[in-house]
Amino acid sequence: MTDHAPPSEGLTTELLELAREMAARAGALLRESRPDDLGVSATKSSPIDVVTEMDLASEKLITSMIAEARPEDGVLGEEGAETSGSSGVRWVVDPLDGTVNYLYGLPSWAVSLAAEYHGETVVAVVAVPSRGETFHAVRGGGAWRDGQPVHCRPSPPMDQALIGTGFGYQQRRRQAQAGVVARLIPQVRDIRRAGAAAVDLCDVACGRLDGFYERGLQPWDLAAGDLIAREAGALTGGRPGERPGGELTVAASPGVFERLQPLLEDWGAWHD
Structure with a gap:
């Protein structure tokens, strides 16, 4: 936990809007640019090279959008992006979660974005393009899928x-x-x-x-x-x-x- 005051509603709204836009654009990039025969053959030396290129392209798109919209923010990305920033906000970025699924054409892969404020996650967006779903949450504001609230199941035995x-x-x-x-x-x-x-x-x-x-x-x-x-x-x-x-x-x-x-x-x- 931190001793900092929570972010303002205006800030969380701004972070959420940016996260949703980034997730949508990165998800579209990954979905539309994936070769149909990726799991069988590829023009590069191996299909893995193509997946790595897509992973890097997705992270570059996301980090470029952060740099343009909020240049003082920090970034921690799976593919190596790491800047400390000075705004108190840090983005934690997985540009392609589920790379093996992506390689094989399975639907369970995602773009995952979280915004931390002084070390606490306050905004989260996970886009799952193959399912046509996007989840999001704001700390204290519930969880949502495509604009509808979601809840975990009642606990079974x-x-x-x-x-x-x-x-x-x-x-x-x-x-x-x-x-x-x-x-x-x-x-x-x-x-x-x-x-x-x-x-x-x-x-x-x-x-x-x-x-x-x-x-x-x-x-x-x-x-x-x-x-x-x-x-x-x-x-x-x-x-x-x-x-x-x-x-x-x-x-x-x-x-x-x-x-x-x-x-x-x-x-x-x-x-x-």
């Missing part, structure tokens, strides 16, 4: 809970994560692995998942989705008493969160 998760890229981490899944799956309805944390967090917010957890997320993976989930009534955290972060991120409807977080702690989901 744990054996009826649908839980999302994700896996890292390193073999050792994946082995540890598989061990946690093996212990969890007999205790819940089922597990889903969609491949984009920002989308998973929004799915908790709108009731498509009862909960979500993952180890190894970066700030740009979770900043926007975390605020959207919380504003939709979900609880979020990391290890008990801690905020979501790289060790562990958990988001769920309150009753599911209260049961899921201790299990993940006991099973060591926060380490490899």
Whole structure:
């Protein structure tokens, strides 16, 4: 937490409008510029090169818009953009969350944008172009999908809970994560692995998942989705008493969160 006063309504409105415009333009760029045969072949040395180029192009578009509209703001971007700024506002940018899904033509990929004010996330936008959806939240103002309010599901019994998760890229981490899944799956309805944390967090917010957890997320993976989930009534955290972060991120409807977080702690989901 910080000791700074909250941002003015005018500032949050300005940040939200800019975030929505950036997400829409970056989402359109990614959707319209993706080659139809990307998952099969590409003109570059590999399909991965094309995805990397699209990722970089999306981040460049976003950071250019920030520089033009709010040049004093800081930026932290997945693809390397990092400036400190002097306004008290910092943008946390994932220009293409779910790159493997994007490569394969799966719909679960997103543009994720969060605006922090003196360290607290106050505005969040997650655009999911393949679904034709955009989620947003302003701190204290609820969570929304395409202009309609969204809420997390009422908490079911744990054996009826649908839980999302994700896996890292390193073999050792994946082995540890598989061990946690093996212990969890007999205790819940089922597990889903969609491949984009920002989308998973929004799915908790709108009731498509009862909960979500993952180890190894970066700030740009979770900043926007975390605020959207919380504003939709979900609880979020990391290890008990801690905020979501790289060790562990958990988001769920309150009753599911209260049961899921201790299990993940006991099973060591926060380490490899």
